[in-house]
Amino acid sequence: MANYYDIDDILSQEEVVSVIFQKTAGGVGIDPSSETDSVEVGSKVELPFWLAHELQLRQAVSMNVPACFNQKTRLEIQADSACVDLRSRSPYFYEFGCKIAPLVADRTIGALLLSAFKSRYKEVLTKAHTAAYPAASKHLTILTKEETHCEILFYFHIYAYLLFS
Numbered sequence: 001m002a003n004y005y006d007i008d009d010i011l012s013q014e015e016v017v018s019v020i021f022q023k024t025a026g027g028v029g030i031d032p033s034s035e036t037d038s039v040e041v042g043s044k045v046e047l048p049f050w051l052a053h054e055l056q057l058r059q060a061v062s063m064n065v066p067a068c069f070n071q072k073t074r075l076e077i078q079a080d081s082a083c084v085d086l087r088s089r090s091p092y093f094y095e096f097g098c099k100i101a102p103l104v105a106d107r108t109i110g111a112l113l114l115s116a117f118k119s120r121y122k123e124v125l126t127k128a129h130t131a132a133y134p135a136a137s138k139h140l141t142i143l144t145k146e147e148t149h150c151e152i153l154f155y156f157h158i159y160a161y162l163l164f165s
Contacts, residue, residue, distance in 0.1 A: 008145060012048040012092035019061040020044050056103060065106045068093060077116045082123035085142040093144045120147060
């Protein structure tokens with residue numbers, strides 16, 4: 001855990017990831033409706049990223065690509081990235097993507113993150129300059145936490161420039 005005291009880092013590690021158990025795990029009680037407290041080899045389970053990552057380091061599970069990076073999301077980002085509601089898919093889309101990219105079999109997540117951020121950042125800057133406040137607040141609802149921080153910083157810089165110039 002690189003940023004132990006960073007609340008955004010903690011929350012980004014709470015994202016749910018689908019894993020497949022490679023080893024039997026006894027006494028874990030993951031599924032309360034199950035009659036046993038063990039997970040068999042080949043079982044598919046949804047776990048928070050922080051736990052899935054630790055289990056993968058111990059070679060107990062293999063991680064699947066999360067749904068927020070699926071083909072549908074990729075096609076929507078390619079079509080019009082500015083209109084895609086990334087926040088509903090993962091509030092920490094970029095940070096989570098950077099953490100999961102080296103751990104899953106899909107090696108194109110990094111390129112997806114880069115192209116999405118570049119095209120959406122241009123849109124954030126454009127709307128920050130031109131949009132009236134009600135339109136800007138509607139636009140904020142589809143931004144990820146990282147993008148929201150960028151936009152707020154940009155507004156602050158514009159305000160400071162106007163105030164002190």
